Amino acid sequence: MKGITAGLLLLALAATDAAPALAQAEAVSEGKHYEIAPATVKGGPDMPVRGPAQAKGVVVWSHGRGINEASEKAPPLVLLFAERGWDVVSVFRAWGTDNRRNATLIVGQAAEKMRALGYKRVVLMGQSAGAYASVEAVRYDYPADAVIALAPAAFGSYSGANAGPNWRENHNSLRSVWERYENKKLTVVAAYFTGDDFYEERQPNERGPWLQQALRKFGLPHMVISQPDNPPLTGHSAGQSWTFARRFAPCIYTLVETGTAPPCGDEQPELLKTFGIRRLAASAFDTREPLAGTWFGNWSGGRVISIPILRRQGDRLQARYITGASVGEQTDRVEDLDWPITDAGGGLLVRDLQTLRFEFRQDGPDRLQAKRIPKDGREVQTAVLRRIPPK
Known part of the structure; x- marks a missing residue:
């Protein structure tokens, strides 16, 4: 140096x-x-x-x-x-x-x-x-x-x-x-x-x-x-x-x-506030949809995310994809996207993009096993998402 x-x-x-x-x-x-x-x-x-x-x-x-x-x-x-x-x-x-x-x-x-x-x-x-x-x-x-x-x-x-x-x-x-x-x-x-x-x-x-x-x-x-x-x-x-x-x-x-430790645990819904992720109002969700609610967790690469599933239209689930604060906007952009998910049947939910494929499978009433699969062969990331039911 x-x-x-x-x-x-x-x-x-x-x-x-x-x-x-x-x-x-x-x-x-x-x-x-x-x-x-x-x-x-x-x-x-x-x-x-x-x-x-x-x-x-x-x-x-x-x-x-x-x-x-x-x-x-x-x-x-x-x-x-x-x-x-x-x-x-x-x-x-x-x-x-x-x-x-x-x-x-x-x-x-x-x-x-x-x-x-x-x-x-x-x-x-x-x-x-x-x-x-x-x-x-x-x-x-x-x-x-x-x-x-x-x-x-x-x-x-x-x-x-x-x-x-x-x-x-x-x-x-x-x-x-x-x-x-x-x-x-x-x-x-x-x-x-x-x-x-x-x-x-x-x-x-x-x-x-x-x-x-x-x-x-x-x-x-x-x-x-x-x-x-x-x-x-x-x-x-x-x-x-x-x-x-x-x-x-x-x-x-x-x-x-x-000077106060914020919520940071994997199972704490208040974690979303620590990472600057907004919570949608209860009126945004169709409570008749079994998967409706805010699903949250973090990818194995560390990034904290929220996926609110709002309602169903046929085999399409209206949802959003929200990323929280990370190491800074210059490196990790904060996103809040309209993000429809397809119900592919057999318990598999899919979001297919040009460079990425996301897969979700329910693992109990309030857990989703998630995969983030790059199409260029890079490392697959996984997450366990927990649900905050609509109030």
Whole structure:
């Protein structure tokens, strides 16, 4: 990563020298041990830099630690923040001096710098070692209004090249850090994933439930995403995926903005409001039609959808197809379309388009099994849709 560009004068202040009393940590400095620059997302649109006077706040992204190198690229999760008025910067830690103690100092110094620049709110977001450092920076009272930790880990994994017994410290040591949050005032988001070889592969359903209970006890606004299976998100890097962002970005963003966790569960009809999907009035539905109602869920690619089925005309069902907020309009357009569906018989419902075919089969009175089938051979997406009956 190159240093701060001349056009980005808002980041030109020198990093503060203040640091917590972290044993065994060396003095770190910007330009030698780390760099800060506007963040980019692989495959994503450019994100504007507004500066502290105009931005709602700033997201400070901290990457993980690779075996040979690490990428400073931010995850798609940040795109919704950028679209809605936040600046996003990436902190790149120099390879060779990157360790847990230094990483905490670096994230903390970056947070102090953003506050000194005048940003009204600072969100620390990281993955793996960057997530661990972000959580630990808050423990040492570096400034943060929220922390978003994706698969936090700072110790060797359970399997692969880094295998070893200290994988347990990704809960045991981190737990002692979380316990120092009891008197903090900030919002917390944490995500853990099935098959994460830094912990959940060996010991599933432990870190998430423990943290959920602790944060509830502390009275902190929080969201703990613990091994979600709809959509299927697996592995240590799942939080950096487009699927994770499409399914959870509006939930996380709303929590950070409001301090209240919005409805985000698969079976919660209020999920539609979180994703900005309008509900049709009861008068729009013909209650004589057995399939009438609002069917909602998310594709396995993460996108939340609503398909209100209104009435029947022969073998045609009048319906709409509505997509919710995702990672931003530049990447995922919000749609609200007239969308007739054909009853093909034998329990099969079909919507056939030029490039896509949609198939639906009823699975109980209030469930539809859905498929989204690209005609060019790309991956088929599936969904379980639940019904909100007309009132």
